[in-house]
Amino acid sequence: MIGVLVVDDDFRVAEVHSWYVGQVAGLKVIGVAHTAADAVRSVADLKPDLVLLDNYLPDRPGIDLAAELRVDIFMVTADSSATSVRAAFAAGAVNYLIKPFSSEQLTSRLRAYVRYRTLLGDQPNELSQQAVDRAIDALHEADKPPTPKGQSPVTARLVTEALRRADNPRTAADVADELGISRATAQRYLAALADDGRATLSLRYGSTGRPEHQYVWITAL
Template sequence: MTLGVVVVDDDFRVADLHARFVTTAPGFALLGTAHTAAHALELVAQLKPDLVLLDNHLPDRPGLSVASELLCDVMIVTADSSSATVRGALAAGAVNVIVKPFTAGLLAARLAAYAKYRQILSPGAGDLGQHGVDRALAALRQGDRPPTPKGQSPVTARLVADRLRKADQPATAAEVAADLGISRATAQRYLASLAEEGRADVAMRYGSTGRPEHRYRWKTSASPADPGRSA
């Protein structure tokens, strides 16, 4: 099954970039692009896409005010990640919110998760029950998780990330290792990966032995920009 997508962004260059991202995603087809809310409504009525990547900053109307009028699924694309915008997107029925700038890989993960969600909720699925509903919603969220680096255990990666996320102060690899019952080298490897992904801050301090120690603190900000990010 191929899912049709319409891209809506007021910036022509950004719209073209996001359109190219869509064309590289397996199982998806770009149906068209729009740069205003009015044109988006026309295109959706005409082309009947499965999904719209809808920018919130449009010249004639905010994307959030348009989302509920589109007879298809919507992912809100926005540079404004405020709680009010996120709540507004979900209240308008958006299946996801993507914060600019983002990479082709991030969008591909979101689209792959959406495709699985649609497969579970296919017209022939019948009565899903609570388990089926939970499976569909969990599938939609799978694209939100960063991939585990090659050679790493997803379970250990989650334990290290949770340990850092819940900490009141920065932690060293030795402290994380002691808390989780893993080797210091293993803790160091997973902590370094979190720092490289932009999910943790790292600072240097000198320990009791006089040797420098890396201390890691969880952060909630987005990962650093890299080549291929949208504007």
């Protein structure tokens, strides 16, 4: 069972978040804290695997605690500043969820975290790059936008993986040839990746002078 510490200065919010955690198989709330000082003590005493951490605590910003706590951190906060998001991930946060959010937004990310922990296992064994990639993909699966209406999740995944593993920009024709699908289908799915910000789009001019769209996966994602 994965132990979770919930840290929020609002008693009611902490109670709600604890209830959400309790709905996810494999997770158990082992403590609740309402200040940074309480969070530090609770981590030392209870040794949770995951901390749901608000940034707006009365005695110290939660982000300041993230690296100090030395456990996996989900930032769950109303702080939506880009500076705070960057600081949280630099401090070791594994996810960042901005209030207000739906119960499904939180629970889906928590379920993804359970899959991530399951794939990594608890033993200090050596992992292949493929195993690491699978675990990272599982951790962030819930962060990805849903497949657009009318698209096949299977085809979307195949096109996404073809673009992710490419060493050079790919055109719809390149992806269509690799996957055995029509050029129009490849173009539609590649355009969707560009629209939701997971790929960049540029133009390539061939010998005929007619431009082709070419796509590159944004490797930071």
